[in-house]
Amino acid sequence: NAGVTQTPKFRILKIGQSMTLQCTQDMNHNYMxxxxxxxxxxxxxxxxxxxxxxxxxxxxxxGYNVSRxxxxxxxxxxxxxxxxxxxxxxxxxxxxxxxxGELFFGEGSRLTVL
Amino acid sequence: xxxxxxxxxxxxxxxxxxxxxxxxxSTTLSNIQWYKQRxxxxxVFLIQLVKSGEVKKQKRLTFQFGEAKKNSSLxxxxxxxxxxxxxxxxxxxxxxxxxxxKGTSLLVTP
Numbered sequence: 757n758a759g760v761t762q763t764p765k766f767r768i769l770k771i772g773q774s775m776t777l778q779c780t781q782d783m784n785h786n787y788m789x790x791x792x793x794x795x796x797x798x799x800x801x802x803x804x805x806x807x808x809x810x811x812x813x814x815x816x817x818x819g820y821n822v823s824r825x826x827x828x829x830x831x832x833x834x835x836x837x838x839x840x841x842x843x844x845x846x847x848x849x850x851x852x853x854x855x856x857g858e859l860f861f862g863e864g865s866r867l868t869v870l
Numbered sequence: 871x872x873x874x875x876x877x878x879x880x881x882x883x884x885x886x887x888x889x890x891x892x893x894x895x896s897t898t899l900s901n902i903q904w905y906k907q908r909x910x911x912x913x914v915f916l917i918q919l920v921k922s923g924e925v926k927k928q929k930r931l932t933f934q935f936g937e938a939k940k941n942s943s944l945x946x947x948x949x950x951x952x953x954x955x956x957x958x959x960x961x962x963x964x965x966x967x968x969x970x971x972k973g974t975s976l977l978v979t980p
Contacts, residue, residue: 796973814967
């Protein structure tokens with residue numbers, strides 16, 4: 757079982773460039789999430805989705821966009837990359853919402869913006 | 871909004887010593903989850919607590935959920951070098967997503 761797969765694992769961007777972080781899960785989970793992790797700052801929610809076609813903002817959505825056209829895929833788009841977006845990004849999925857059980861995380865995508 | 875505070879930020883122990891990390895929420899939680907992240911890795915689910923006053927054990931790990939469902943703790947007895955990593959609590963409420971604490975980084979020296 758692959759679980760949650762993220763690509764790329766590492767990426768360096770120049771200021772102003774755009775890119776998409778890919779996330780796919782094969783567990784048929786309805787709920788998917790994007791978190792960013794900065795050193796010593798824990799995990800902050802960027803966007804989440806409760807099912808195909810439905811997305812909503814989390815705590816730190818500015819500078820990012822998402823889409824959820826299928827149950828499996830939840831890509832995160834960075835437009836006009838800024839140094840403040842240098843971080844490790846984790847995609848996660850769960851069967852149901854926050855009160856219903858564990859999050860399954862991908863291995864992370866480390867992004868550096870120079 | 872809901873905030874989840876976690877202390878201490880760092881803990882350095884000798885192998886065999888005990889370790890405890892504490893988690894406090896500004897609001898009542900419906901549940902609390904604990905995750906472990908090894909250096910360079912991704913968070914991995916450890917446990918979920920949902921009942922007031924609940925205590926759960928996993929081998930050397932003991933998890934507690936406070937009576938008011940606003941605080942929680944993770945206690946490790948007789949730490950081993952394999953316990954190294956960052957431990958996160960994450961609070962759930964009526965919303966869809968968990969709120970993570972900043973984590974406690976545990977270093978264990980042999």
